[in-house]
Amino acid sequence: MRIxxxxxxxxxxxxxxxxDITAELHRRVIGxxxxxxxxxxxxxxxxxxxxxxxxxxxxxxxxxxxxxxxTHTVEALAEVLHGSSSNLIRIDCGEYQMEHEVAKLxxxxxxxxxxxxxxxxxxQQKLAAASSERCPLSIVLFDEVEKAAGSLTRILLGVLDKAxxxxxxxxxxxxxxxxxxxxxxxxxREMAKARSGGFGFARTVNAGTDPAPAGIETAGLAALRRRxxxxxxxxxxxxxxxxxxxxxxxxxxLDRQIDALxxxxxxxxxxxxxQFEISSEAREMLLSEGSCGTYGARELKRTLQRRLLHPLxxxxxxxxxxxxxxxxxxKARSGGLAIRPRLPRRIxx
Ligand SMILES: Nc1ncnc2c1ncn2[C@@H]1O[C@H](COP(=O)(O)OP(=O)(O)OP(=O)(O)O)[C@@H](O)[C@H]1O
Ligand SMILES: [Mg+2]
Numbered sequence: 001m002r003i004x005x006x007x008x009x010x011x012x013x014x015x016x017x018x019x020d021i022t023a024e025l026h027r028r029v030i031g032x033x034x035x036x037x038x039x040x041x042x043x044x045x046x047x048x049x050x051x052x053x054x055x056x057x058x059x060x061x062x063x064x065x066x067x068x069x070x071t072h073t074v075e076a077l078a079e080v081l082h083g084s085s086s087n088l089i090r091i092d093c094g095e096y097q098m099e100h101e102v103a104k105l106x107x108x109x110x111x112x113x114x115x116x117x118x119x120x121x122x123x124q125q126k127l128a129a130a131s132s133e134r135c136p137l138s139i140v141l142f143d144e145v146e147k148a149a150g151s152l153t154r155i156l157l158g159v160l161d162k163a164x165x166x167x168x169x170x171x172x173x174x175x176x177x178x179x180x181x182x183x184x185x186x187x188x189r190e191m192a193k194a195r196s197g198g199f200g201f202a203r204t205v206n207a208g209t210d211p212a213p214a215g216i217e218t219a220g221l222a223a224l225r226r227r228x229x230x231x232x233x234x235x236x237x238x239x240x241x242x243x244x245x246x247x248x249x250x251x252x253x254l255d256r257q258i259d260a261l262x263x264x265x266x267x268x269x270x271x272x273x274x275q276f277e278i279s280s281e282a283r284e285m286l287l288s289e290g291s292c293g294t295y296g297a298r299e300l301k302r303t304l305q306r307r308l309l310h311p312l313x314x315x316x317x318x319x320x321x322x323x324x325x326x327x328x329x330x331k332a333r334s335g336g337l338a339i340r341p342r343l344p345r346r347i348x349x
Pocket of ligand 2: 070071143
């Protein structure tokens with residue numbers, strides 16, 4: 001994969017290559033430019049050694065409709081910083097909806113039932129393991145934060161405020177070299193309603209500011225305020241509202257997903273890998289079937305799986321794609337897709 005580099009002068013005046021984080025994020029996440037532009041300054045401040053002490057290096061709340069790239073942004077940042085989209089700690093807050101379940105996160109105190117068995121989900125070692133030699137900044141994602149039990153929200157408040165979490169066994173975890181992301185789609189319905197009133201929506205907003213401007217920001221912030229205390233909201237550096245994906249964005253995401261599928265085939269099948277080509281009618285069909293306002297780009301993934309990946313898998317299993325073949329995907333008369341392996345010329349002749 002091509003990496004965008006910019007050159008910066010180090011103290012000795014020598015130009016050294018540095019990753020252009022903004023450009024790298026923009027290549028991976030489509031149609032959410034303002035959200036991405038709000039994140040990279042915090043990474044650069046950390047990398048320059050200027051992050052304020054005693055708190056995480058950045059605290060973000062990502063709001064907006066389902067399937068628009070909130071979790072994908074965090075995974076993309078992990079990939080850019082650490083080389084792998086899974087190099088992050090991910091807490092699914094839906095698993096901590098009951099007060100007693102929070103012991104799973106921080107470990108049970110000594111003497112309590114399950115103390116030995118309950119290993120905390122976050123420890124200092126696990127945080128360190130989520131960073132890399134390339135970048136000592138760990139990413140922690142609290143997905144669907146609106147589902148968190150009150151006790152988890154209180155623990156989070158300590159993390160956001162003092163970069164500190166006390167575990168069940170009394171030890172503590174320091175979050176200074178950490179970037180915290182929380183995602184939520186609470187208020188998504190209201191945002192959709194605000195959006196239907198016109199365009200020009202979905203700007204990034206500073207948490208804790210006056211909610212006076214009408215529209216989508218207000219809807220997102222109102223939902224936020226209903227769910228979290230003012231102390232909690234005041235500790236969020238940026239609340240970013242994700243836009244519903246336009247057809248143009250969905251179209252570029254489709255191209256990226258097709259490229260990714262091709263790379264996956266090459267990586268998985270090795271010498272048995274094949275190339276494929278999709279006709280413009282077939283691509284158009286995938287696009288309209290995969291463009292569903294309700295599920296964002298999720299429907300696109302499902303459509304590719306149903307229309308392309310599964311039929312290709314069946315062809316592979318039945319031996320229908322000879323080694324070195326080239327696969328052409330066209331729109332079939334019946335309405336679906338026709339997948340036609342073409343033999344390599346030397347075998348065909
Ligand atoms: N803006 C985008 N750019 C590129 N790919 C995207 C984008 N939005 C969604 N996708 C694709 O769709 C998948 C689902 O998106 P994602 O997990 O980020 O949704 P989400 O906004 O977190 O939704 P939810 O609120 O339901 O968790 C991603 O894995 C990615 O492949
Ligand atoms: Mg998500």
